[in-house]
Amino acid sequence: MTQSRPPTESAIPRHTSGPLFTDTGLKLGVFGLNVTSAGAVTASPDRHEINWDQNVRLVRLAEDAGFEAAIPFSRWRGFEGQTNPWGTSFEPYTWASALAALTSRISIFTTSHCLTVSPVFAAKQIATIDAVSRGRIGLNVVAGWFAKELRMFNVETLDHEARYGYSEEWLDILLRLWSEDSDDFDYRGHWLTVEGGYSHPKPSQTPHPPLMNAAFSARGHQLAARYADIAFVSALDPAGVAKKVREIRELAAGFERELSVWVSASVVCADTDREAAQLLRQYSEVDADETAVRNAIEWTMGGAQMPPEQHAQLASAVAATMAGYPLVGSPETIGRQLSDLSAAGIDGVALTWMNYENGLPRFIADVLPILEREGVRRSIAGQLDQS
Template identity: 25%
Template sequence: MSSQQRKLNLNAFLFGTGHHEASWRLPEAQPERNLDFQHVLEIVQTAERGLLDSVFLADGYAGRSNKLEPFTELAALASRTKHIGLIATVGTTYNEPFHVARKFASLDHISRGRAGWNIVTGGGSAALNFSREEHPEHSLRYEEADEFVDVVKQLWDSWEDDAIINDKVAGIRTVKGKVHEIDFKGKYYAVKGPLNIARPPQGYPVLVQAGSSESGKEFAAKSAEVIFTAHQNFEDAQAFYTNVKSRLVKYGRTADQLKILPGISPIIAGTEAEAKEIENQLFELVNKDGAVKSLSERLGIDLSEYPLDQPLTLEGVRETEEVNGNKSRHQLILDLIRKENLSLRQLINRLAGARGHFTFTGTPLGLADVIEKWFLNGAADGFNVMPQIYPSGLNIFVDKVIPELQNRGLFRTEYEGTTLRENLGLARPANTRYQLSSTL
């Protein structure tokens, strides 16, 4: 497929009052509405009006994030939307394959084929909430996740597509031999099956992955259909894109079977000066003491007495191989310090915008230029759009940036299909495991 035929894939990452950590302090912000379903619905309906492929909810099992549980929220959103995909983060380390397979199958049926699963292994702080003393080691988590996803796929396939006939005359509801026990016995899981709900409308909900470590990239090449990733510049995004796409062949996959969507976190206004004014206002509202404490914990050094405007050094910092959490994000921060000679204040402000994702401050035309460059030059198949301010940031993206992308022939003018897979240009996986089973 040529670059002229390709169309951008765009996802909106839902995140409270916005992806800038100080967005909740703006005068117009309404942080008290984070649990207000009507508020979330209005944002999602804006994304659907803009013809975006999907919305995405991050999730975790620890901390004070004060957010709705994804399956509950997305099931409610499914009943009030028609086209937009609904992607939920669900970790493998602190779940069981049967529960996850059943919940995603249910969401896919409720939404009529619009569900997606963002596969993560989970954060370390969750261990103590699940009767565990410590978080499993990084490579072990990915090994477990690989088996976990295999079990879930087998459970989705345990019902053949034509298993249900509801023949009232013959008195037959399901065809004999078309609902299967999977009898899975692996290194980490043992699951008899079958699943107690029919195969999802999409075959499998779209499989999304967000890790960019070495283990994460290999896991994505084998199993993922969409990758959410973070890069600070075009060159790094291009290198990542080439690296991951080159791994697909060993798994018998082609480049168009995996969509790479870097995060892009914009502040958009009518002029660059207006956008910069908003950015500076947000910088002023950042809790510097809290940011220094958080960065100290991540880097493993005490920065509380470090001058805010002095360039940082890497002396004594925790290296990436010592990290048992998000290795790729840790490495991104180290690279920022090494390559750009940032002061502590500059690093705090850079990370405040979107926790390490690419940030943009400027006009709709300027943002469209950036998106076009990355898309047409091997750095992205689309973007994970992360407005620094919700809902205004998404409103201006939909009202001003989307029309410009459409004018350039880069984005759809109507939804191509009825399922998330169809809109992403991904094939529905066949149930090859049981396609030759018996009939009656």
């Protein structure tokens, strides 16, 4: 048996292959399709409801248009109120495996809470989906924040710092299970212990399936800088985004690593900026689900006290875009916003909509050609067509 060994940051190689890491410009991910009301907390009759056929159809549509990734949420309950947003969702490992079998080019992610899944089970599930997808699975790894849902797993008591410590050990074990040929390693961490660690088959991707981590806190960014191939930043404008991109890249450089930096963003597109603003106002203010918005703020901010004006600002961001970067306007405006994000150093965007059934086809028809015309991205679909 080999002994447990301390993690060495430089031993965690950066993922460099696959469509997510090409030099074709801004990458696009369809995000949260597996969860009701993923992109906006609203009682609008048009809000996102899920069914399997729709999920398959829309992921295939994204794939055909050249999107690089489909990324699910891992969610176990919702924000209650009138419409219980996020309350109904497909489980992300099984979702990813089925979609892997039904697509051929797009990267399919699963999203996993470390606290709710054994890394031994996760390593084999992902290696299995790697085989099903022929090397297209990625992992969005989540430390968890939603006490009421973690309580169902009896693991809600760890504080923020402890959840990240736990997650790092979870990732150390996962990476060893994926990479070590030794059939028997022991791991003894503060939180996790594995005796005789063993997992076959190994994933086919080199050095391993890409790891995404979407934390925003300083502690979360520490984990992302050490382990992730794709990290996220959040800011209100391109200048703020550029600053955070620089900071997280510097953090990763401290671990002798490089990473891709993405933002999550929500699209509200109409013929004109004015119509997009009206649409946004209709679903986030006129058709508001105020109790669910209040719960979302209370439960995501851990009950933090904040001045009323800050609360109102946040409530409006949660209702409108679930606090993602707002891409609101005509196709030209949204194209410009995405171009600005790309110029700020952003490598990819994980996109949500209030209504994916209308929003995704419209984005593909009207915004994508602008991104390609302006050289913000070249799609994989385009590349294949030319070859």
